[in-house]
Amino acid sequence: MRAVLVANPKGGAGKTTLATNLSGYFASQGKKTTLCDLDRQQSSLRWMAFRDPALPSITGYYGGNQISLSLPREADWVVVDAPAGLQGYKLSDYLKAVDKVLIPLVPSVFDMAATEDFLNAIRGEVRGVRAKVGIVAMRVDPRTKAAGMLEEFLTHFDIPIVAYVRNTQNYVNVAASGATVFDPPRARHRRDMEQWQSLVQWVEKK
Numbered sequence: 675m676r677a678v679l680v681a682n683p684k685g686g687a688g689k690t691t692l693a694t695n696l697s698g699y700f701a702s703q704g705k706k707t708t709l710c711d712l713d714r715q716q717s718s719l720r721w722m723a724f725r726d727p728a729l730p731s732i733t734g735y736y737g738g739n740q741i742s743l744s745l746p747r748e749a750d751w752v753v754v755d756a757p758a759g760l761q762g763y764k765l766s767d768y769l770k771a772v773d774k775v776l777i778p779l780v781p782s783v784f785d786m787a788a789t790e791d792f793l794n795a796i797r798g799e800v801r802g803v804r805a806k807v808g809i810v811a812m813r814v815d816p817r818t819k820a821a822g823m824l825e826e827f828l829t830h831f832d833i834p835i836v837a838y839v840r841n842t843q844n845y846v847n848v849a850a851s852g853a854t855v856f857d858p859p860r861a862r863h864r865r866d867m868e869q870w871q872s873l874v875q876w877v878e879k880k
């Protein structure tokens with residue numbers, strides 16, 4: 675079993691969007707995939723309830739009431755969707771339980787300011803931070819000024835950007851039916867699946 679934590683203290687950064695789509699990717703590859711929802715709002719589990727049983731299967735559970743995070747050993751991949759505001763001893767516990775950490779980050783001054791302490795805390799706790807922690811630049815085109823601003827901000831933390839995810843209604847539309855950009859209609863999601871290539875390669879790298 676390998677596990678990925680998706681976390682950012684800022685609300686609405688794109689954690690659930692990343693966690694659900696990453697789960698969809700693993701499931702589409704025939705992997706036994708479990709989504710662990712740590713958020714009391716349980717957005718990931720609500721999403722899963724809409725999922726068509728004909729699509730590659732993803733199992734899920736609420737893990738937010740555990741004192742210490744314990745993940746199901748029998749899965750190939752566990753994707754952990756963290757709540758906004760995650761910090762302190764819970765963050766430390768979750769960091770220990772997973773192989774990789776993905777941090778979705780929208781390149782706005784508000785989002786970057788709200789994430790700064792979190793990135794510093796992670797850097798202080800994770801050894802070999804570059805191999806274990808990756809940023810996903812959310813809702814941004816890599817050729818824009820906003821992307822440049824994000825890259826400049828991240829030079830202070832030595833944490834790599836592992837993918838750029840564009841702003842598109844595709845994510846909103848698939849979410850409404852418990853699907854992901856790795857589910858049909860794939861022709862409509864071609865550009866998005868391409869953008870995920872670097873992300874999944876980085877996550878799968880041992």
Ligand SMILES: Nc1ncnc2c1ncn2[C@@H]1O[C@H](COP(=O)(O)OP(=O)(O)OP(=O)(O)O)[C@@H](O)[C@H]1O
Pocket residue numbers: 684685686687688689690691692713717757758812813839840841842843845846849
């Ligand atoms: N790349 C994208 N393009 C368009 N919309 C997006 C994209 N990523 C996320 N969104 C939308 O932004 C909103 C917030 O995303 P999401 O729920 O994934 O964030 P979150 O970090 O899980 O939020 P919370 O902190 O409340 O759990 C959602 O409505 C989602 O559909």
Ligand SMILES: [Mg+2]
Pocket residue numbers: 689690691713717756
């Ligand atoms: Mg969420």
